[in-house]
Amino acid sequence: MKSEIAAQAATPPSSAPLLPPARIRLSSSHRGARLARLLVGQQLDEWGIPQTTGTASAVLAVVAELAANAVTHGRSPGRDFEVRLALTDVCVRVEVVDTRPDRVPQAPAPAPVGPVVDESTGGRGLLLVAGYADRWGWAVRDAYTKTVWAEVDR
Numbered sequence: 001m002k003s004e005i006a007a008q009a010a011t012p013p014s015s016a017p018l019l020p021p022a023r024i025r026l027s028s029s030h031r032g033a034r035l036a037r038l039l040v041g042q043q044l045d046e047w048g049i050p051q052t053t054g055t056a057s058a059v060l061a062v063v064a065e066l067a068a069n070a071v072t073h074g075r076s077p078g079r080d081f082e083v084r085l086a087l088t089d090v091c092v093r094v095e096v097v098d099t100r101p102d103r104v105p106q107a108p109a110p111a112p113v114g115p116v117v118d119e120s121t122g123g124r125g126l127l128l129v130a131g132y133a134d135r136w137g138w139a140v141r142d143a144y145t146k147t148v149w150a151e152v153d154r
């Protein structure tokens with residue numbers, strides 16, 4: 001794993017954004033989560049980070065996991081989630097804002113060594129985020145939302 005979960009305090013981007021950040025508001029559905037990944041891929045292309053690069057692949061994997069978590073665990077009926085994307089000279093920062101500040105992420109357990117005996121199909125998303133991101137964490141900034149963020153170095 002590249003990093004452990006950061007403290008709950010909001011963490012600013014590693015450096016100032018090079019371009020205006022992108023914001024995408026999507027429905028809290030599985031279709032919205034899939035669309036988040038597609039739209040982030042388009043934004044990375046527009047910023048000159050082709051989807052074939054390692055940076056883009058890592059960012060897209062992080063977006064897929066965080067968006068899936070937002071619609072699965074952070075959903076409130078009738079409320080959308082938001083994906084924010086910022087490009088700095090150091091990294092690509094992803095923020096996913098959902099509507100369940102009461103459900104905060106738990107640091108993933110270290111990956112087991114040896115064969116996996118647990119056949120469950122869930123519960124490994126944040127382990128993937130920790131593996132792909134160079135830094136990640138979460139913050140509750142108000143009574144209505146929670147932000148889970150991740151940074152992938154360029």
